[in-house]
Amino acid sequence: MSPFAARVASLAALLLALLLAAPASAANFTCATVGKTCQSAIGYAVPNATTYGELVARFNATTTLAELLGANGLPATTPASTPLAAKATVRVPFRCRCGSNGVGQSDGGPFYVVYPLDGLDHIAREVFGGFVTYQEIATANNITNVNLIVVGQKLRIPLPCTCDQVDGADVMHFAYSVAKGDDPPGIAARFGVTETTLLSVNKITDPKTSLQQGQILDVPLPVCKSSVGNASADYNLLVPNGTYVLTADDCIQCSCSASNYEHLDCTPVKGGRCPAVPPCSGGLTLGQVNGTGCASRMCAYSGYTNTTSLTIHTSLVPANETACQNGGAARAEFAGSVLRTSLIAFLMSLILICLL
Numbered sequence: 001m002s003p004f005a006a007r008v009a010s011l012a013a014l015l016l017a018l019l020l021a022a023p024a025s026a027a028n029f030t031c032a033t034v035g036k037t038c039q040s041a042i043g044y045a046v047p048n049a050t051t052y053g054e055l056v057a058r059f060n061a062t063t064t065l066a067e068l069l070g071a072n073g074l075p076a077t078t079p080a081s082t083p084l085a086a087k088a089t090v091r092v093p094f095r096c097r098c099g100s101n102g103v104g105q106s107d108g109g110p111f112y113v114v115y116p117l118d119g120l121d122h123i124a125r126e127v128f129g130g131f132v133t134y135q136e137i138a139t140a141n142n143i144t145n146v147n148l149i150v151v152g153q154k155l156r157i158p159l160p161c162t163c164d165q166v167d168g169a170d171v172m173h174f175a176y177s178v179a180k181g182d183d184p185p186g187i188a189a190r191f192g193v194t195e196t197t198l199l200s201v202n203k204i205t206d207p208k209t210s211l212q213q214g215q216i217l218d219v220p221l222p223v224c225k226s227s228v229g230n231a232s233a234d235y236n237l238l239v240p241n242g243t244y245v246l247t248a249d250d251c252i253q254c255s256c257s258a259s260n261y262e263h264l265d266c267t268p269v270k271g272g273r274c275p276a277v278p279p280c281s282g283g284l285t286l287g288q289v290n291g292t293g294c295a296s297r298m299c300a301y302s303g304y305t306n307t308t309s310l311t312i313h314t315s316l317v318p319a320n321e322t323a324c325q326n327g328g329a330a331r332a333e334f335a336g337s338v339l340r341t342s343l344i345a346f347l348m349s350l351i352l353i354c355l356l
Contacts, residue, residue, distance in 0.1 A: 028202060028218050029160040029173070031098030037107060039238045039245075040096040040161035041071055042131050042175040045089045053080030055090060058127075061109030062094035062159070070244045076253075091174070091243075096161035104173075105140070106159035114153040120146050128157055130214050131175055160216065163236075166201060171220035172238040178215040191219050192241060192258060224256035224264045227317050232303025239264055248304040248312050251275070262322055266301035275309070277301075280316045294324035 046055065056065050063071075069078050071093040084090065097107035112123060120134035120143070138146045140158040149155070162173045176187065184207060188195040199207055201218050211217075221240040228237050234247045237254065244255035251274035254266040266286060268277045277286050280299035284290055289298045296319035305311045318324070 028216075029104050029162045029175075030102050030164070031104045031162050032102075032164050034098055034100050034102070036098045036163045036236075038096050038161075038163035038172075038236050039093055040104070040106075040159075040163075040173050040175070041091050041093045042129075042159055043089050043177060044092045044129050044131070045087050045177065046084050047086065047126060047129075049086045050084050051080060052078065052082050052084060052090075055084065055092070056080070059092050059094065059110045061111060062106050063092055066246050066250065067093050070246060073242050073244070076246070094159060094161070096163055096173070098163055104160065104162035106157070106161060108156075110157050110159070112155045112157055114149050114151055114155065116151050118149065118151075120149060123155070123157075128159075129177060131159055131177065131216060132157055160218075162218070166197060166220040170223055170226075170236075170238060172223050172240050174219040174221050174240075176217045176219045178211045178213055178217060180213050182211055182213075184209075184211070187217065187219065192222055193220060222258075222261060224254075224261050225322075226254075226264055227300040227315060228303040229313070229315075231305075232313070233306065234303060237264070248301075249274075249306060249310050251310065252277075252301055252304070252312060254301060262320065263298060263300060263317070275312060277312050278314055280314050282316070284316070286314055289319050291319070294318075294320055296320055 044055075044059075052065060052068060056063060056068055065080050066076060068090070069076055071091045094110075095107040096104050098104050112127065114123075120137050124130065124132050124134045124137055134146055136158050137143070137155060140156050143149065160175050164173075165171065174191070176191075178187075184195050184198055184204070188198045195207065197220060198217070199205075201220055223238045223240050226237045226239075228235055237245065237247065239245050239254055239256040241256050241258040241261075244253055246253055246269065251269050251271065252266050253269050254264040256264060268274065268286065279285050280288075282290060282297075284297075284299035286299055286301060289296055291297055297316045298319040299314050300317045302313045302315040304313060
């Protein structure tokens with residue numbers, strides 16, 4: 001083979017390798033956009049019998065009772081004194097912020113006050129379930145000697161999170177602690193994600209890899225599509241299946257159902273202090289749909305402002321946008337697939353010709 005043919009074959013082989021390579025995915029709990037905030041959550045197994053109110057106190061500055069109840073699909077009237085059995089797993093929501101170091105952490109808290117005989121490793125493993133390491137606690141609190149903490153010292157606990165999209169879609173990143181007997185297919189099925197996505201997000205290349213008990217996985221939970229504008233205080237509202245949130249100063253409740261990820265199901269909260277929710281154009285009230293098929297429109301919650309007084313906003317949005325776009329998207333994907341296949345065939349032919 002001539003030197004020229006060898007160079008052509010090498011170039012073709014390189015292009016072929018690039019075409020066949022799997023796309024890169026984000027590493028665990030890293031953030032692509034510095035300063036971005038979003039909702040995240042962890043699956044916390046309470047070490048001892050407690051109550052929802054006491055759990056809120058443990059995760060102070062990061063979650064409220066209303067947020068905790070909503071994240072677990074419990075009625076908003078559930079008392080704070082409702083008991084939780086030891087080892088019960090509760091979804092604890094919190095606000096995530098992407099730091100300048102490219103890592104996501106809980107925004108602000110929670111905070112933990114050191115007790116006698118406490119150590120950083122005990123606090124990380126036993127109190128906060130291994131969702132954080134003692135090294136991360138030390139870094140977050142500028143502690144140079146990890147063996148030197150004092151009773152009464154207030155520590156910030158940096159819970160893991162991220163706000164990155166997955167495969168171009170918004171998700172809520174849920175930090176999950178692997179239990180005994182867990183495997184990727186079972187975890188994926190439980191949380192409504194594909195095994196491929198779960199493995200990719202967590203940088204697991206071999207699907208047969210055994211998971212370790214206590215290993216923390218990033219589970220990207222599907223969320224219902226939000227119509228909240230970026231000028232609203234609750235922009236980037238992420239609500240996973242089977243949960244709800246109270247927003248607009250607790251005057252709007254938005255829930256998500258797996259039967260319709262197309263839109264959040266938002267309803268006004270009854271109460272004298274909440275303002276009336278304005279109708280959309282055409283007189284449609286919040287949640288109402290007009291028309292049929294791809295021409296149908298829904299009156300959706302689109303955010304709120306609260307400068308001098310609380311104002312709730314609504315807007316008309318396509319009721320079946322995703323379904324109506326799928327045909328075109330599928331055709332575009334098919335066309336791209338044909339082009340890619342043709343290019344691969346051409347490069348392989350070129351390599352064979354050069355080798356002859």
